[in-house]
Amino acid sequence: MLVIGLLFYIIISLSFVAFIVFIAYLIQPKGVVGERRVSKLLESLGEEAMIFNDLYIPKKDGEMTQVDHVLLSAYGLFVIETKNYKGWIFGGETQRNWTQTIYKKRSRFYNPVMQNNTHLKALQHHLNMDVPVHSIIVFSDAATFKFKEPFQTAHVIQTKHLKRTIEQYKTQEISAEQLIRISKLLNALIPKTKQQKNEIKKQHLEHVKEIVNSKKKKVNAVKTEPITIDRVVMEPASSTSVDTCPKCGSNLVLRNGKHGSFYGCNGFPKCRYTRNHDFNLNRSHL
Incomplete structure (x- = not known):
């Protein structure tokens, strides 16, 4: 009986090990x-x-x-x-x-x-x-x-x-x-x-993550580009901005329209204030 019990124990142990290896x-x-x-x-x-x-x-x-x-x-x-x-x-x-x-x-x-x-x-x-x-x-x-x-x-x-x-x-x-x-x-x-292998692998994975994250930042970055609305090119806010809009307080930006250059409110289209490029004429579009 002792021998049979021992054999049974060995079989169960081997089966358990095989199961663990299979799952792994x-x-x-x-x-x-x-x-x-x-x-x-x-x-x-x-x-x-x-x-x-x-x-x-x-x-x-x-x-x-x-x-x-x-x-x-x-x-x-x-x-x-x-x-x-x-x-x-x-x-x-x-x-x-x-x-x-x-x-x-x-x-x-x-x-x-x-x-x-x-x-x-x-x-x-x-x-x-x-x-x-x-x-x-x-x-x-x-x-x-x-x-x-x-x-x-x-x-x-x-x-x-x-x-x-x-x-x-x-x-x-x-x-x-x-x-x-x-x-x-x-x-x-x-x-x-x-240990050396794990360290090299860790450094490599960190570098890969940095590349992936940098690409995500580039994709998610907001691109500031000219927007054309009704044949008027709205340039991004830059050093061309002068003064502020007297109506809403936003910056004025230089734009190019079909009649030439003029300053318009950066809050367009909510605010339609414009100023002539040569500053001799103030006008607003309500």
Whole structure:
């Protein structure tokens, strides 16, 4: 009975552990799932291919850019951006934003080809070597591409086509000496401790937030532009403002009308006071 009880306890414990692992897999970010799937595919390419995952590469401006995967082989340097998206994917090589459509829901996201081009430039700057670099954008197998034109600067593929895409490069482009040098430079980017990795990631995320917030401020900023009303151009308040409106106390601004320049109340159209440009005539439109 003791042995049976012990076996029962072990089975229950293992089942509980398996359940916890399963739940942890389900709740992890979709991007992480896609990146791990791609990592396993890259590992299946053989020992000749050196794989570097989740690298933070310094850019010319001193900031960092995060790269999902870099594969180094004698056939080239492959920079891989993973997008674990499903549904219909619309976009173009030079289109700033792409669209993901799932039934009636539409979501916009930044062009991954442009995003990966930033990674390529940072990597080339860091290596300072003339070696062939290939850009690959990997979507989920559940994604359906709705692209109108083929891509010239990147491979945009589903996960199932990743291995075949890389294996089509069969001409040796990088020498053994270059492979050693590049490998050392990439290994230098790998954090030595978990704490160091978390700190680099934190700094990168803070920088990304600053960029997003600055863009929001620009969008929300009120643009002061001339407004045309009944063929009269109302210029923004500036150094041309003179005196104040005797009717409502608002500033007077210089305007251009069909009969020439004149000063008008900044409270227009509620206040229609105007003053002749040469100050010889005062008149108001009630």
